[in-house]
Each structure stands twice: as structure tokens, then as C-alpha cells.
Amino acid sequence: MEQPDLMSIVKRSLSLDARIEVPASWDEYEHVQEFLDNLGTKYPRLWYDSTRQIATVVAAPTPLHGYIAGDLVTSLANCCDRIMERGGVSEDIRRRVSAATDVTQYSEAAHGLTIREWDGALGYLGDDKEMKSMVAFEVGVSQSYRSLQEAISWCVCALHCHLGISMCLNEGPRGARPAIKYYANKQQVEEAVQQANYELSVQLQHNPYGPLVRNGVTWFGMLEQVIIETFRCEDENCPPDTLLNPTQSFVFIRDGQSWPEDIPPNLREVVLSDCVPSYVLSGHEILESPVNFFQKSWVEEKISSLILETAVKRFRKKCVARRTT
Structure with a gap:
């Protein structure tokens, strides 16, 4: 199967924290970077390793x-x-x-610049x-x-x-990714998100490092x-x-x-x-x-709270209000 080129990957809907390496020349990197600059969005971002001639597509972080x-x-x-x-x-x-x-940092290399964050x-x-x-x-x-x-x-x-x-x-592992669920309006979306937040936060009291599961869907796998x-x-x-x-x-x-x-x-x-x-x-x-x-205890507490926030953001991403005409 032919590997997708750099441009097709940056146009995809990427999972949070995804990092995808793609063979690319410096010219290809510059062309796609110009496209992203014109798009004006913060993510995805591009890194470039001139030594290996590899571009890395970096999705938004969790x-x-x-x-x-x-x-x-x-x-x-x-x-x-x-x-x-x-x-x-x-x-x-x-x-x-x-x-x-x-x-963002730049380093000179044999085949051009290496760029990463x-x-x-x-x-x-x-x-x-x-x-x-x-x-x-x-x-x-x-x-x-x-x-x-x-x-x-x-x-x-x-x-x-x-x-x-x-x-x-x-x-x-979290298993199969859930499909998008549609709601009648934004208010229903917010109510669903709030309910999910409550149910997952209750689970967090017993599983501070996951997994967090709701309706058969794992929204955060065990750490x-x-x-x-x-x-x-x-x-x-x-x-x-x-x-x-x-x-x-x-x-x-x-x-x-x-x-x-x-x-x-x-x-x-x-x-x-x-x-x-x-x-x-x-x-x-x-x-x-x-x-x-x-401080180990403080970092563990912060990680536990951010697991919940990550799970809820993943849930929210799958909740869409239907457009009214």
C-alpha cells in the first residue's frame, strides 16, 4: 500500500497527542508548512529532521x-x-x-535545518x-x-x-474508537458532557490511574x-x-x-x-x-486529575449538535 504523503496527513483528523513520521524532502516540508501557516491554526504542527529527511506531524496535546x-x-x-x-x-x-x-528550536545539519519543539x-x-x-x-x-x-x-x-x-x-489500549453521537442541540451536548464528567469522576475515586469506562467505551485506558x-x-x-x-x-x-x-x-x-x-x-x-x-505525591495527584480531563475531552469530541436550518 502506498504511504500517504505529508500534505494528506496534515489534512486528516488526528487523535490527540498523535505524532506521525513521514519521509519528506526539505522542499516538501516547506510547501506543507506554508499551507499550515496560511491555514492559521495552531495544530497540527510540523517538525523536520534534516539528517533523516523525516517530517513529523504533531497533533494537539492531551x-x-x-x-x-x-x-x-x-x-x-x-x-x-x-x-x-x-x-x-x-x-x-x-x-x-x-x-x-x-x-521551537532550529539546528543546522548536513541536509538543512532540523526543526522541532x-x-x-x-x-x-x-x-x-x-x-x-x-x-x-x-x-x-x-x-x-x-x-x-x-x-x-x-x-x-x-x-x-x-x-x-x-x-x-x-x-x-482503549479498544475500538466510538462513533460520533448526534444531539438535537448544544444544550443536550453540554448535559451529556456534564453527566459523563460526573460518572467518570466517580470511577476515578477507585481507579485514580484508569481505566475510565462509560457505556462500554474506554475513554482513558489504564496508565x-x-x-x-x-x-x-x-x-x-x-x-x-x-x-x-x-x-x-x-x-x-x-x-x-x-x-x-x-x-x-x-x-x-x-x-x-x-x-x-x-x-x-x-x-x-x-x-x-x-x-x-x-514531589511524587503532588505529581501523582495532578496526573490523576488530568486523566479525567483527557477522558472528558475525548468524550466531548464525539458529541455533535445537529445543525438547524
Whole structure:
């Protein structure tokens, strides 16, 4: 069967969090990117890997994806600020630390540019007005481990981040996708969504990590595993396409249950010098202070609430009010 071209894929109705790789030349990428620019919609987005000549079509993220990435990088930034404030670091330096999500980055390669986005990043604004990338975050929801590993490795090796942090969330199978259900008007749609929200929230009390099932349809599969990992590269001259292995790895949800493993709040290695350039804090004795940004219980609670939000959004997508003439 002939593989669909890049243009036909971006015109499809894509599932939330879908990432589809398509062989494409740089010219094809530019043509389709121009089409999306003219369309004026936020999603889908395009990444491009010039080394492999692969375009990646990125669908809109689930709440589970978007909020987790944003919360992790914000928590890291806030912890850094508290450490520096207690250490007597000036407000001018503290304000130069910035947290961002959905950051587009470009890297030169043999066959052109490689273009992709980070889920989250912590940077430091230098005196030269350039933002120095310090820590990169990647969150994968039902994304292959290899793909997530490649993404965070690229941030560290190609963009020279001090540290990469990834979180891999694997949702179990949901079975057959339900058909669209039509309602007489928008009010009926809202009533159906509210009822689904109530019924699924009751289930969440017993199954905090899924599955969430209503009328025989699984709106969120059981969360089979959640892993958080850190990545470093000690070789400053490593090739940009180097595939790194994690330096630390922690499982904290498995088979729909909270895993009893104790996770240090700084993931056993994150320190202030990962987040702020060492030269900036010369003379301060806080460079190796642990940055305790990760609170397991809080992250588990947030994941549970976002599972419900993701399930309800999936349900809403299948509810359509009939048009009246």
C-alpha cells in the first residue's frame, strides 16, 4: 500500500497527542508548512529532521501532556528562585531565569535545518541578550520510548542543554474508537458532557490511574507505567544525533498503581548549577544545592486529575449538535 504523503496527513483528523513520521524532502516540508501557516491554526504542527529527511506531524496535546510539562518546568524555576533568594543572589540575576513551554528550536545539519519543539525549557538570559538553554523537558504520552529518548537526547547534544528530563506515560489500549453521537442541540451536548464528567469522576475515586469506562467505551485506558528520567552528556563535542542513555531512572506508576519506589525530590542529581550558569554565581556557596522540584505525591495527584480531563475531552469530541436550518 502506498504511504500517504505529508500534505494528506496534515489534512486528516488526528487523535490527540498523535505524532506521525513521514519521509519528506526539505522542499516538501516547506510547501506543507506554508499551507499550515496560511491555514492559521495552531495544530497540527510540523517538525523536520534534516539528517533523516523525516517530517513529523504533531497533533494537539492531551491535557495530560501539556499541563505536566508546564508544571514540571515551572516547579523547577520556582525552586531555583527560592534557593537563590535564600543565598542572597540579586533580584536581577534571579529574574534572568525563565521557564517556557512549546519552544521551537532550529539546528543546522548536513541536509538543512532540523526543526522541532521542546515541551518545556529552563533558560538563562545572558548579558548578550541571548537565552542560554539550561534544562530541557520532554513529556511523552503513549509515545514510543525510543522516540522520547531521541527527542531529549537532541536537546542535550544538539542544543547543548546542561540537563534533559523526560517523563514517559504509557496509556493502555482503549479498544475500538466510538462513533460520533448526534444531539438535537448544544444544550443536550453540554448535559451529556456534564453527566459523563460526573460518572467518570466517580470511577476515578477507585481507579485514580484508569481505566475510565462509560457505556462500554474506554475513554482513558489504564496508565500502565510512568517513568521520569534524567539525561546528560559529558562530551561537549558529541554528535548532535547521539542517543543518550538515562543517568537516573525512576518508575512511580505501574499497572494503574502508585509504585512504592522512593524518588529523591531532586531526582538524585539536579543541582542549581544545572539551571544557572556557574559563572553567574561565582562567589556564592549554593552552586551544588539540590533543586528539590519533584514531589511524587503532588505529581501523582495532578496526573490523576488530568486523566479525567483527557477522558472528558475525548468524550466531548464525539458529541455533535445537529445543525438547524
